[in-house]
Each structure stands twice: as C-alpha cells, then as structure tokens.
Amino acid sequence: MKLHHTLVALSAALLFAACDDDNNYDSAKPEIMILSPEDDSHFHAGESFELEALIRDNEELASWKIDIHFNPNGHVHKSASTEAELEWQYSLNGNIEPGLQSFTLKQTISIPVDTKHGDYHLGVYALDKSGNETVVFQEFEVTDAGH
Amino acid sequence: MRYIFSTILLFLIYINLLSQGSYHVAGVVVDERNQPMPGCHVSSNGSNTITDARGHFYLGLSDSKPITITVSFIGYNKFDTTLVTQGNHHLRIAMNPDNVALQEVKIRGKSYKSAANHSREVIDQQQLSRQITGTLVGSLDRNLGFNSMDIGASASKPVIRGMGFNRVVVLNNGIKQEGQQWGADHGLEIDPFLTEQVEIIKGASSLEHGSDALGGILQLNNNSTPDPGISGSVQLLGKSVNETAAGSLLLQGAGSRLFFKMRLTAIDYGDYNIPTDTIVYLTRKMPCYKRRLKNSAGQEQDLYLRLGYNGDFWRTALSTSRVWQKAGFFPGAHGVPDILRVADDGDRRNIAYPYQSVEHWNITSNTTIQTPHSSLSIDLGVQQNNRREYSQFHTHYSNQPPPASDADLELDFLLRTWSGNLRWNYKISSGHTLTFGGQQQWQNNASAGYSFLLPDFDKSARGIFLKHQFDSADLFHFNVGIRYDYNYLDIAGFYDPILFSYLASNGIGADEASAYATRAQAVKRSFDDFSWITGLRFSPLPDFSLAFNAGKSFRAPTANELATNGVHHGSFRHEAGDKNLSSEKGIYADLAFEYKRGSREITLSPYYYYFSNYIFLNPTGEWSILPHAGQLYRFTQSEAVMLGVEMHYSDKIGNNWEYLINAEWMRNHQKESSNYPLPFSPPANVFGELSYLIQSGEKPGIRVSLNAKFAAQQNRIARNEEVTPAYTVVGADILIPLQLRNISPELIIKAHNLFDTKYYNHISYYRKIEIPEPGRNIQILVNIPF
Numbered sequence A: 001m002k003l004h005h006t007l008v009a010l011s012a013a014l015l016f017a018a019c020d021d022d023n024n025y026d027s028a029k030p031e032i033m034i035l036s037p038e039d040d041s042h043f044h045a046g047e048s049f050e051l052e053a054l055i056r057d058n059e060e061l062a063s064w065k066i067d068i069h070f071n072p073n074g075h076v077h078k079s080a081s082t083e084a085e086l087e088w089q090y091s092l093n094g095n096i097e098p099g100l101q102s103f104t105l106k107q108t109i110s111i112p113v114d115t116k117h118g119d120y121h122l123g124v125y126a127l128d129k130s131g132n133e134t135v136v137f138q139e140f141e142v143t144d145a146g147h
Numbered sequence B: 001m002r003y004i005f006s007t008i009l010l011f012l013i014y015i016n017l018l019s020q021g022s023y024h025v026a027g028v029v030v031d032e033r034n035q036p037m038p039g040c041h042v043s044s045n046g047s048n049t050i051t052d053a054r055g056h057f058y059l060g061l062s063d064s065k066p067i068t069i070t071v072s073f074i075g076y077n078k079f080d081t082t083l084v085t086q087g088n089h090h091l092r093i094a095m096n097p098d099n100v101a102l103q104e105v106k107i108r109g110k111s112y113k114s115a116a117n118h119s120r121e122v123i124d125q126q127q128l129s130r131q132i133t134g135t136l137v138g139s140l141d142r143n144l145g146f147n148s149m150d151i152g153a154s155a156s157k158p159v160i161r162g163m164g165f166n167r168v169v170v171l172n173n174g175i176k177q178e179g180q181q182w183g184a185d186h187g188l189e190i191d192p193f194l195t196e197q198v199e200i201i202k203g204a205s206s207l208e209h210g211s212d213a214l215g216g217i218l219q220l221n222n223n224s225t226p227d228p229g230i231s232g233s234v235q236l237l238g239k240s241v242n243e244t245a246a247g248s249l250l251l252q253g254a255g256s257r258l259f260f261k262m263r264l265t266a267i268d269y270g271d272y273n274i275p276t277d278t279i280v281y282l283t284r285k286m287p288c289y290k291r292r293l294k295n296s297a298g299q300e301q302d303l304y305l306r307l308g309y310n311g312d313f314w315r316t317a318l319s320t321s322r323v324w325q326k327a328g329f330f331p332g333a334h335g336v337p338d339i340l341r342v343a344d345d346g347d348r349r350n351i352a353y354p355y356q357s358v359e360h361w362n363i364t365s366n367t368t369i370q371t372p373h374s375s376l377s378i379d380l381g382v383q384q385n386n387r388r389e390y391s392q393f394h395t396h397y398s399n400q401p402p403p404a405s406d407a408d409l410e411l412d413f414l415l416r417t418w419s420g421n422l423r424w425n426y427k428i429s430s431g432h433t434l435t436f437g438g439q440q441q442w443q444n445n446a447s448a449g450y451s452f453l454l455p456d457f458d459k460s461a462r463g464i465f466l467k468h469q470f471d472s473a474d475l476f477h478f479n480v481g482i483r484y485d486y487n488y489l490d491i492a493g494f495y496d497p498i499l500f501s502y503l504a505s506n507g508i509g510a511d512e513a514s515a516y517a518t519r520a521q522a523v524k525r526s527f528d529d530f531s532w533i534t535g536l537r538f539s540p541l542p543d544f545s546l547a548f549n550a551g552k553s554f555r556a557p558t559a560n561e562l563a564t565n566g567v568h569h570g571s572f573r574h575e576a577g578d579k580n581l582s583s584e585k586g587i588y589a590d591l592a593f594e595y596k597r598g599s600r601e602i603t604l605s606p607y608y609y610y611f612s613n614y615i616f617l618n619p620t621g622e623w624s625i626l627p628h629a630g631q632l633y634r635f636t637q638s639e640a641v642m643l644g645v646e647m648h649y650s651d652k653i654g655n656n657w658e659y660l661i662n663a664e665w666m667r668n669h670q671k672e673s674s675n676y677p678l679p680f681s682p683p684a685n686v687f688g689e690l691s692y693l694i695q696s697g698e699k700p701g702i703r704v705s706l707n708a709k710f711a712a713q714q715n716r717i718a719r720n721e722e723v724t725p726a727y728t729v730v731g732a733d734i735l736i737p738l739q740l741r742n743i744s745p746e747l748i749i750k751a752h753n754l755f756d757t758k759y760y761n762h763i764s765y766y767r768k769i770e771i772p773e774p775g776r777n778i779q780i781l782v783n784i785p786f
Helices: A002-019 B002-018 B099-110 B125-131 B497-505 B510-517 B559-563 B765-769
Strands: A031-036 A041-044 A048-056 A061-070 A090-095 A102-110 A118-128 A133-143 B023-030 B041-044 B047-050 B056-061 B067-072 B079-083 B089-094 B119-123 B146-151 B155-160 B168-172 B197-202 B216-221 B229-239 B244-254 B258-269 B278-281 B284-287 B298-310 B314-328 B355-370 B374-390 B409-427 B432-448 B457-472 B476-491 B518-520 B523-541 B544-555 B565-568 B573-576 B584-597 B600-623 B631-653 B657-671 B685-696 B699-711 B727-737 B746-752 B777-785
Touching: A031 A118, A031 A133, A048 A061, A048 A118, A061 A102, A061 B600, A118 B600, B023 B041, B023 B067, B041 B056, B047 B056, B056 B067, B056 B409, B079 B089, B119 B125, B125 B197, B125 B746, B125 B777, B146 B765, B155 B168, B155 B216, B457 B559, B476 B559, B497 B510, B510 B518, B518 B565, B523 B559, B600 B657
Parallel strands: A041 A133, B023 B089, B168 B216, B573 B631
Antiparallel strands: A031 A048, A048 A102, A061 A090, A061 A118, A118 A133, B023 B056, B041 B047, B041 B067, B067 B079, B119 B197, B146 B155, B197 B216, B229 B244, B229 B777, B244 B258, B258 B298, B278 B284, B298 B314, B314 B355, B355 B374, B374 B409, B409 B432, B432 B457, B457 B476, B476 B523, B523 B544, B544 B584, B565 B573, B584 B600, B600 B631, B631 B657, B657 B685, B685 B699, B699 B727, B727 B746, B746 B777
C-alpha cells in the first residue's frame, strides 16, 4: 500500500506546483454589436450610409478596423479591372483612446459612384490591449438606382 | 588530424576499460529467418544474461575451463553448446522454433521494448489490425500522452504531450517522414492499413534523429519478414459516418533467403455526418443540409512493395510506396462564412472546390550487418511529397489576372527529401553497449499556384551522436548520449508585383507597399546545436521500477517561421516570419513509476519541459493593411513551461473481465509578463475501457468492450483561441473470431460517439470555425488472413 501513497503524494505535489502559476493573462475577446446598418441592407452606388457599432471588452480596448469587400456568389473574384464598374474595396482603421472598456464606433461611409452592383461583406474588427481580436460580418447589397 | 587520432585513441581506451575478464564470449542470437532475437535467456556455468534489442549477448570469463552455454526462448527449442575458452569466442546462434508453442509467442516477441528507460508505448500488429479506423493517427488516440489532431473524419496529425506540427517526428521504417508538417490542414500520408508496429516515444528525443523531436517520436515499422511460403490478408472496412468503403490486400512470400511484401489499398468516403444542423461562425448561422459537412468527401489509393534478402550476417530490404489522397475542404472554411457556398449540391460523394490532393512517393532501403559483437545499420530514403490545393480562381487584388494554365491551382508544394542514417551498435561487455551514428538530410521545396504561402527553399541537416548504455543485470539500466547537429537553410525571396501595384493604387506609400509585397524574405541561415539525453531505470523490487529521463532537444526554425509574410488563406491571419529566430531549445525531465503484479499494471509518469525560446505566432496588435486580414501575427520566441502527468491502470477481474484507465493532465504557459497558455493544448482527459471475454475452451473467444472518453473543459487558451467545453463520448467494440476451414478471419464491429454527441475537439483543425466533431459512427472491419 505504501506505493499507492507515494504515488498519490507525488501527484498531489505536482498538481500543487502546477496550480502555482498565476493566471494573469487575458484571453477574453472584445464584443462587437453592429447597430447600423441592419444586416442585408440595400444601398445605391453614390450613396453613403452610417456605420455604428458598439465595442466592449472585459479589460481595455485598443483599436478597430472596418473592411468592406465584394462577395461574388461562391467566392469567385474574377479580375474586373477592364470593366467600367469596380469591385469596391474599403478599409479603415483607428485607435481607441486608452482605458476604455466600451466604445461606440461611428463612421459615415460613402459608396463610390462606379461601384459594381452585387453583394458585399461588411466586417468590423476590434482589438483589445492584449491582442484579443473579434470580427463580425454583415452583408449588404449595392443595387441599381430606383431598385 | 591529431584531434581525430586522439579521439580514436581515447575511444579505444574507453572500450578497453569497459571490457571485463580475460576472455569473453560474444554472440548474436537469430531466429529461423535470421532476425535477431531480443530477450533470450542465456546461461553459462551459473551466470545468466539476456540478449539485448539486437539479439546480442556477452559473457566475460576469468579462467579457461570448459563452459556450457544454454540459450532459451519461449516457443523455441533450447540451444546448448560447450566451449573451451582458450581465447575469445564469437558465436552466431540460430534458434529453431518449437512449432507447437510458437503461435502464442509471436505476439510477445514483437512487443519487446527497445529501450527500457524511455517512456514508450508499443502497439503490435494484432492490436493495430483491430484498431483500424481509416486514419492511423486517429486509431492511436486512446494511448497515453498521445492525441490526434483531426482534420475532419479522414485525416489526422500526431500530438505527443501537447506538441504537434514540427515538434513531433514520424519515422517510417527508420526514415523521417517529410510532408507539410507545419500546415494545420495536413494529415499524415501513410496507408492506414500498412503499419505493422507502432512505437510512441514520449519525451524530447533529438538524440537519434536531430531537429524536431521535441515532443517525441511516432515510430512506424513494417519491416518484419513474412512466414515462408505465400501468405497475405484481405481487410475490408465500412464506416457509417461518411459511408466509407475501404479495402486492402496484402500479399507476401518468403523463400529461404528472399522475401517480398505487397499491399494495395483503396479508400473512398463521402461527406461526414455532424450532430448539428447549424454551425454558428463569426455570428453567421450556416445551415448543414442533412446534418452533413459539405464537401468533406475524399479518396485514397495506396501502393506498397518491399523486397528483401536475409543473409547469415546481413539483411537488406528495399521498399517503395505511393500514397495518393484527394479530399475536399469545407467551403465555409475558406473565406468569410457564406450561406451560398454551403448549399446542398445533392451529391454526398463528389469532391468539389476547394480540395487538396497529395501524392507521396517513398523509396527506402534498410540494411543491417550483424556480427556477434556489433550491428551496423544503414537506412537510405528518397521521398517526394506533392501537395496541391485547388480552389476556383479568386483574388483579393482586383488587378490580378487568372493564370493561363491550371487556373484553379491555388497552391502547389513539391517537397523532395533525401535522407541517410548510419548507426553502429557495439556490445563492449555484458553491461556496456555503445551506439555511434550519424544522419544526413537534404531537402528542396518548390512552390507554385496563383496564391503564395511557402517560399522555395533548400535545406541540409546533418548530425552525429554517441550513446552509451549500461545495464546491470535486472537492477538498473543507465544510458547517456550526446549529439551535435548542423542545419543549413537557404530560402528564396518572393516579391509580388501585383500586390505592390494593388496597394500603390490604393494610396499606400511605396515603402509600405513594397514591405507587404515582399511575400518572403531571402534568408540564408545555419543552426548548430548540441543535444543530450540521459536515462536511468531502477528496479529495486521485482514488481516495481522507477525510471528517470532528462535531456535537451532542439528544433531549427522552419521556412514559414523565418521568411513568410502574408495572409494564410485557411486561418485568415496575416502571418509574418522573423528571419532572426534562433533554434527552439527545450530541456525536459520525466519520471515513470511502474508497478506490475499479476494482471495489474499501474504506471504514473509526471513530466516537465522548459523552453528557453519557444516559437509561437504572437498577435502584435497592429492591423494588417491587406484585404480580409485582421491584425498582424508575427513568429516570436519566448520562454515557455510545460508540465503534465500521465496515468495508466489496468487489471483483470476473474477470467473474463478486463479494464483499463488512461488519464492525462497537462498544463503549459509562456513565461512573459503575461503567462499565456500555448495554443493547441489538449485538455485533461480520461479514457476508460471495460471488456468482457467470452472464453470458449482453448480457442480465442468473442470480446465485447465498452469505452468512454471524458475531456475536461479547456479554458486555458491562447489569445484568439476559443474555450472548448467538456465532453464525454462513448464507444463500443465487438471482436468476433471466426473459423472457416483453415482460415481464421476476425470480424470487428466498432462504434464511436454512440450517442451522437455534439462536441468539439480543442486541437482539431475545424475547431476554430466552430464545426463539431463527426457524429455517431458504426464501422465494420473484417480481417481475413490467408
């Protein structure tokens, strides 16, 4: 029976040693809620829309990024440089002032006049101070004027 | 030159010092097929010894009177000889099988542990043939300290003590298997029916194989010599989870000297079932039509041929194999989730875009020369791994034209590897054995395709080692070894003018655009490292032994860690290499307590690793300017600590019941200002199995087993990993031995995830896109030997 006791004691010692390290790390990601526009909105080329997103973190926020790109069905981007309409691509990022746990991102985004009609992905990214990242996607469609 | 002479002189003195007695008898014991026989009992005039892993024994004699040597092994006729010792004797002893008792011993002989003081698990041919599930690594998941990193239901990579990718070495017939180990969606290109013996070596094992074996080694062999005459087997496998139909034919034969082995395997499977009808990824709800993962179907066709010759003092074999796999990727895994792409295509077995195909060619030669004192083995290998990923042409840069030919070939890696190993094992005296060896490997990678991920590179790696083993009867075994390695890596740069003009046209300055367009930096680096290992096994009581191992291992950084710069399409991360990384170095120690009495077996093994510079992808907190990319991840080094405990308990109750429990717990973290856990860490888990054997007289009976795996919640996660909930999955096995005239087939019915539980495996490839593990699987396996 002695052997069993030794084994139990040893594992206990090891467990104790293992739990000794401090959990001073933050793996929790920020949260993002896109308040506007609504998912599956329709816009016209040449218009602009208001993006509003609420970003929160358990500790401290760091920065945000907006990424808009064309989403042809089945993810087939054919090269389109010769066409009159362009697959619109938009990217913008910014820092959030230090110390904030909650931040409302507001941005007016103008859709260029020559934007190709079709489905687009709207992505909002957020980073906290530790490098935890969240991304949220929505879709919208750019349609003909009068659609 | 003087240096070399003095080294040789020292070496000779060393050998002389370790030799004992005035005369000696050194011998090698071989079986009826000239294969060395480890574990034979050798006795002479009252003293006893056991043959080592290479069939060698050594007896030191102090005076010159006639001695009688007796060699015995269960299942073989006893060998006796009388010698008059006027000088040294060198013997080759060929044992003859006792045909009545041999059948039972065959299996026992194979599971001999080749180094008693390492943390090793050996899985023999019979056990392996019953565990086949379609992937070799997947069928080993139940083993202690071993986890399978799955890519869907049909491919998996090995993880030993929480380390995977380039931190585990896979040896196939002595040659290091080289594919795209660094890639998360890469499986092991080895025929799941082929392997005859698996040895899982846990703990840093750079000593005999150089860089990469930080976590351990998965050693696969199919080097046995077949029985005389023509024999073989047919194996048929059917799985319900993805409608797998698989078959494998083994044909083998041996004459008195020559032998051959041939295997043909074909596997075909459809999309696999998942126990959910919706996947929620990046807040998008993705429907799973008919509860199947779209486009996870695939095919595999494998070929293997081995020819060999067994001489009295040497044996050689040449083998060649081709593994071909084609498997679809879940289209939702490539890109922003999109409902259109996961729509039902009405065909479960088609392989649509995106998919990968892999062709792995391998030619290996294994030669051993055995003398009564020593054995010299030479392994040579050539491998070619060609992995291609196809996806309908798409680009994130609107100015990129589609390629003129093979327009949908996104990535193409052609990796060629030439390897050579030399090992000389010399038995100096009954207690002391020296092993001296060296390796040389050359590697060349060429990339193509309309995307870019891995640069072209040339690599050479060479190393030499010396190992000394000391065995003192049954009381203790000790070994110590040292190794020196020199690696050289020449990575070609890659500049992407399309990306440059795209960024420039978007108003990015020339310097920044040029930095992003440098998709790989040209890097020429050399890495040299010393590694060492020491082990002690102490057996103070017949039932109990204690083993201690410690060592230092290293891993030279890979081409992607040093040079790449760009978005990894599978992970959608902008990953950047660092050309100044140094070799990853790890020091480890482990203890193993083993208790064996009767049918009861208990092992307990705690381990500890310290890395002075563990390489990991560090989130930098800076946004990448590339489209679709979030923040930039850069390969970075930091101190890291890893520790864990493995426990095994097995016993029998009466004659019919058997049970086993395997439990493991591990914990790791970086040592920085914040102690972040390392990514892809398996959670604490327990595997238990209860078996009932219906014994019907002498013949093997039906065996019914029930098993369960419980994994704890993994909440210690690296940044940008997900917490994985705890789960329990239940399985069952029924083994039915049959008898049809003079053949004895086996029917094995296996059930996995019996209750169709929805659960996630923290270390699976699809975990990060929230795809649960495959649903209930009932499989039927038939083994028909002839």
